[in-house]
Amino acid sequence: MSTPSQKKRRSKGKDGAVAPVGLRLNRLGRASPREAAGKPVYLAVEHDDDQEVPAHSIVELGGGGGGEAHLVLHNVRGMSFATVESRYGPRIVGVGGKLFTTVYDPKTSMEIPGPFLVEPKLRPVLIPRGSKLYALSRTPSVVPGLDFLPWFVYLDLNYVLVAPHDARTMGWHHLPPPPIFPVRLNPLEYRDPPEVRVASYAVVGSHILLSVQQDKGTCAFDMDTNQWDMVDANNLPFIGKAVPLGGHLFIARSIANGGAAAVYDIRVFPLQPTSSGSHKTELSILNIPVVSKGIVPGQLFCSLGKGIFSSIDVRSAATPGPDAKLHKARIVHRTYSQVGGDDTEDNNYTVITKQHRQIYKLIDRTRKQNDHVKV
Secondary structure: OOOOOOOOOOOOOOOEOOOOOOOEEEEEOOOOHHHHOOOOEEEEEEEOOOOOOOOEEEEEEOOOOOEOOEEEOOOOOOEEEEEEOOOOOOEEEEEEOOOOEEEEEOOOOEEEEOOOOOOOOOOOEEEEEOOEEEEEOOOOOOOOOOOOOOOEEEEEHHHHEEEOOEEOOOOOEEOOOOOOOOOOOOHHHHHOOOOOOEEEEEEEOOEEEEEEOOOOOEEEEEOOOOEEEEEEOOOOOEEEEEEEEEOOEEEEEEOOOOOOEEEEEEEEEEEEEOOOOOEEEEEEEEEEOEEOOOOOOOOEEEEOOOOEEEEEEEEEEEOOOOOOOOEEEEEEEEEEEEEEOOOOOOOOOEEEEEEEEEEEEEEEOOOOEEEEEEO
């Protein structure tokens, strides 16, 4: 998610992360005044090499001119990153790979180690809500080791941070696992456990919606009561994360249309009475037609506020030659806005226009870039 626009300062404090020589972010083209004044988007880029640490850099998209990327010191390959609020301001939190948690201050570029996980998680799904960060195993395993129980945990950054740059070593709390995870297996299934992987999710109000790659339906987690409930016999109709546009509208990659961008009206109705007299959470999802000249989904969607979102596409290529060390990555950042048809109760469509496109060149003279995640 985006954080308030604040100019970063290079710091050489005891836990500060300093951008290395040769690693920089260059903007190709001019930024419009509106974009330069907007909120920045932070992108965590994983380096494509065999070194263990540092394995990630945090780069900033938005604002005028180029900028520097900052190495994340307390990290390993396979981490996920998310922006979380705290009493000391927003922090970028990295989780996973092994047992690590790292907390990065985008204002000062200071970084500190956070609480350790009980079991290692590989690229977990991270969902921030206020000062809380929920971490869900992306590929839950019933075998001790990577992505073993607990599959679902959370921490409260207001509890973890005892000072602006000082964190507790404990702080992760267990939560009940999703009912569509391999919670109950018979002895034969344990011998050949199913491969379960998170396929799609969304945050709607106080609920986390979740589907896996098998046809097991959709479940919802109520972050107020810490309870799961099955809400639909069908899987979510999109791929990956659905990004909020405002109100009940979300944008995501459509499964039916081969990954093309689509807009959905998603609503959760908690504890609706059933014919048996019990209460059940219900889900409503409508595909809203889009009037647009085309939306390039890229690899990531990012919400920039009500009715404004962006897509990010990272393209990495190595300079030819057996001994070449100069590797370049181009980051294409497109910004879109919703300009009409936002009241879906009166209009059966929504209008989206492209506002800006900016291309950045990320240069690291020692590495090339591999994976990436919006934070």
